[in-house]
Amino acid sequence: MRRTVTRRYPAGPQRLLRSLNGRAVLEAIDEAGPITTTDLARRFPLSRPTVAAAVGLLLERGVITEVGPVTGRKGPAPAQYRVNADCAFAIGVDVGHRKIRAAVADVTGRVRARSEAEQLGHRGGDALVGQVLRMCVDLARRVDRPLEDITQVVMGLPAAVGPDGRSLSYAAGLPDAGRGLGEALGRVVPVPLVLENDVNLAALAERTHGRGTEVDDFVLVSLGVGLGLGLVVDGRVRRGATGVAGEAGYLPSDRMIAPVGQRRDLVQDHLGARYISAQAHSLGLPGDGSPRTVFELARAGDPGALGVVDDTARSVAYVVACVVPLIDPALIVLGGAIGANGDLLLEPVARHLADFSTFRPPVVVSDLGPDAVLTGATTMSAELARESAFAAATTPDAPAEPPLSLT
Numbered sequence: 001m002r003r004t005v006t007r008r009y010p011a012g013p014q015r016l017l018r019s020l021n022g023r024a025v026l027e028a029i030d031e032a033g034p035i036t037t038t039d040l041a042r043r044f045p046l047s048r049p050t051v052a053a054a055v056g057l058l059l060e061r062g063v064i065t066e067v068g069p070v071t072g073r074k075g076p077a078p079a080q081y082r083v084n085a086d087c088a089f090a091i092g093v094d095v096g097h098r099k100i101r102a103a104v105a106d107v108t109g110r111v112r113a114r115s116e117a118e119q120l121g122h123r124g125g126d127a128l129v130g131q132v133l134r135m136c137v138d139l140a141r142r143v144d145r146p147l148e149d150i151t152q153v154v155m156g157l158p159a160a161v162g163p164d165g166r167s168l169s170y171a172a173g174l175p176d177a178g179r180g181l182g183e184a185l186g187r188v189v190p191v192p193l194v195l196e197n198d199v200n201l202a203a204l205a206e207r208t209h210g211r212g213t214e215v216d217d218f219v220l221v222s223l224g225v226g227l228g229l230g231l232v233v234d235g236r237v238r239r240g241a242t243g244v245a246g247e248a249g250y251l252p253s254d255r256m257i258a259p260v261g262q263r264r265d266l267v268q269d270h271l272g273a274r275y276i277s278a279q280a281h282s283l284g285l286p287g288d289g290s291p292r293t294v295f296e297l298a299r300a301g302d303p304g305a306l307g308v309v310d311d312t313a314r315s316v317a318y319v320v321a322c323v324v325p326l327i328d329p330a331l332i333v334l335g336g337a338i339g340a341n342g343d344l345l346l347e348p349v350a351r352h353l354a355d356f357s358t359f360r361p362p363v364v365v366s367d368l369g370p371d372a373v374l375t376g377a378t379t380m381s382a383e384l385a386r387e388s389a390f391a392a393a394t395t396p397d398a399p400a401e402p403p404l405s406l407t
Contacts, residue, residue, distance in 0.1 A: 201376030203230025
């Protein structure tokens with residue numbers, strides 16, 4: 001009896017199979033390279049000629065390169081292959097409140113050049129956009145590329161980024177509170193551009209390079225000019241429906257009970273660089289009143305400065321106590337210019353947390369330093385560039401069009 005061919009699993013064209021094999025071979029080279037064709041063939045249920053054909057196509061498309069023969073083996077020395085690091089480049093940018101840091105990385109994620117400058121946002125949005133563009137152009141030039149040949153740019157901003165990827169909110173540190181800035185950046189950057197909240201990028205950096213590499217659920221408490229949380233749940237940064245997840249500075253403060261009809265103070269009214277400076281001046285502390293000076297005075301034992309530090313720790317503990325019961329993180333990571341002072345903050349944060357909550361996950365300090373946001377931006381950008389380059393190199397060739405009939 002002749003069986004009817006089912007269409008549940010239709011056969012695919014040969015070019016699609018070549019594409020799938022090519023991507024599998026490319027991923028193996030990326031993971032294990034330098035590697036020979038023979039060693040590649042041992043990793044797949046594919047014939048050596050099939051693997052060799054895939055390698056040939058990847059060479060032709062420039063996504064891998066030959067790096068010389070294997071030495072120390074009997075017989076002819078086979079060639080080895082690895083990913084061509086120069087097949088794609090990515091730029092990461094950290095637009096901070098005071099500085100802009102940027103870096104260009106190759107497709108393997110290795111940073112090839114860096115740049116840093118004072119942020120010019122005080123001159124207006126156009127000045128900031130122009131400054132960012134010039135830095136990107138310069139970084140591209142330093143890897144011998146025009147900016148148009150860069151595969152991806154990812155930019156971190158002290159703002160919530162809306163679902164459209166361009167609208168910015170809660171951006172008090174940017175010109176005109178960020179109005180129109182995202183759209184302007186999208187117009188002038190001539191390559192794919194992702195805008196992302198800076199604390200989310202710092203959390204990504206913790207996930208890939210920092211204290212969060214061993215856990216899937218943690219919270220980054222980033223405290224500097226302001227307060228922001230990076231929420232990592234099931235290994236992914238959570239942004240929320242409108243991009244404002246983690247804007248913990250807008251939590252109602254526990255410092256006051258407002259009369260009916262009057263809004264409470266917010267957490268951000270009692271936390272961050274401006275609040276610390278105001279406290280330092282009101283106490284008559286010596287120096288310029290900056291958080292750096294206050295924390296140095298605290299290390300020297302100044303009672304007033306130690307009181308400001310304890311006040312800061314109390315607010316941090318309150319925020320942690322509000323968040324922990326909601327997502328049950330395995331870890332709390334303190335980061336940002338102020339949060340990084342773990343020698344002074346860890347003990348009082350733990351002490352106040354014990355007063356606020358029965359939930360007390362471990363609290364640690366980030367070791368990524370001021371490059372946390374830039375590391376996250378560059379990591380994301382390089383990953384997107386890698387995917388773009390690998391997909392382009394293994395995309396099936398379009399089928400040839402049949403010739404026009406003259407009859």
